[in-house]
Amino acid sequence: MGDYAQRRRDREENLAPLHPPEPAPDAAAIEAGRRLFAHECRFVIAAAEPAQLPLDELPEVAFFGRSNVGKSSLLNALTGRNALARVSNTPGRTRQIVFFALDQLMLVDLPGYGFAQAPKKEIGSWQKLVPLYARGRAGLKRALLLIDARHGFMAGDRQFMKLLDEAAVSYQVVLTKCDKVPAAELEARIAAMAAELAKHPAAHPQIHVTSAVTGFGIPELRASLAAFAG
Numbered sequence: 231m232g233d234y235a236q237r238r239r240d241r242e243e244n245l246a247p248l249h250p251p252e253p254a255p256d257a258a259a260i261e262a263g264r265r266l267f268a269h270e271c272r273f274v275i276a277a278a279e280p281a282q283l284p285l286d287e288l289p290e291v292a293f294f295g296r297s298n299v300g301k302s303s304l305l306n307a308l309t310g311r312n313a314l315a316r317v318s319n320t321p322g323r324t325r326q327i328v329f330f331a332l333d334q335l336m337l338v339d340l341p342g343y344g345f346a347q348a349p350k351k352e353i354g355s356w357q358k359l360v361p362l363y364a365r366g367r368a369g370l371k372r373a374l375l376l377i378d379a380r381h382g383f384m385a386g387d388r389q390f391m392k393l394l395d396e397a398a399v400s401y402q403v404v405l406t407k408c409d410k411v412p413a414a415e416l417e418a419r420i421a422a423m424a425a426e427l428a429k430h431p432a433a434h435p436q437i438h439v440t441s442a443v444t445g446f447g448i449p450e451l452r453a454s455l456a457a458f459a460g
């Protein structure tokens with residue numbers, strides 16, 4: 231157990247939370263992120279149909295990814311609230327887009343994709359609602375594309391990247407569960423992903439490296455999101 235904790239520390243000390251590590255957020259940006267995420271996070275609506283999408287009056291950042299990528303865990307780690315987004319291993323809530331208002335920033339939790347066992351009806355409504363949201367949302371400042379550090383890009387992610395490129399929605403990769411991957415393997419995966427991202431016109435070159443379990447990269451991600459708050 232002790233060995234494991236030490237190995238994990240060593241691994242994280244050798245990693246930067248941002249790849250490539252150009253300009254890492256300074257202390258003021260980290261503090262702005264901390265302050266923003268210390269605000270009350272207010273549930274706004276769970277939209278199951280286009281007509282239920284709220285007016286986009288606040289700047290928005292949206293969280294996308296395969297189901298089970300660690301999206302609920304990341305949202306909980308960012309906001310420090312354990313029950314904010316339901317943590318679940320089962321592909322359940324596949325139909326709703328959930329909006330949370332955090333002071334002057336809207337956090338948008340999109341249903342996960344790649345859920346082989348989901349009923350056809352649910353997959354159908356995902357295919358309708360999520361692209362509609364992604365393509366037509368004026369307030370959407372940045373899409374965060376969550377990728378499991380153990381797997382890298384998968385077919386569903388690539389399809390979604392294509393959609394975001396075509397819609398000219400700026401997106402950035404956030405690697406989740408980095409505590410589960412040895413540092414050397416993670417570095418190689420990040421290098422391969424960065425090379426692939428360079429070919430995507432709407433992709434941000436920096437990759438956020440995070441772990442909801444150890445908290446690695448969470449202050450830096452908060453800092454980067456705080457820059458979008460109105």
Ligand code: GDP
Nearest residue numbers: 297298299300301302303317318407441442443
């Ligand atoms: P979602 O379906 O994308 O919302 O994924 P969840 O947040 O429910 O996480 C899926 C599984 O991955 C759960 O068993 C989590 O405990 C686990 N998990 C999520 N984030 C991390 C992480 O940073 N590290 C580790 N080791 N496990 C994680």
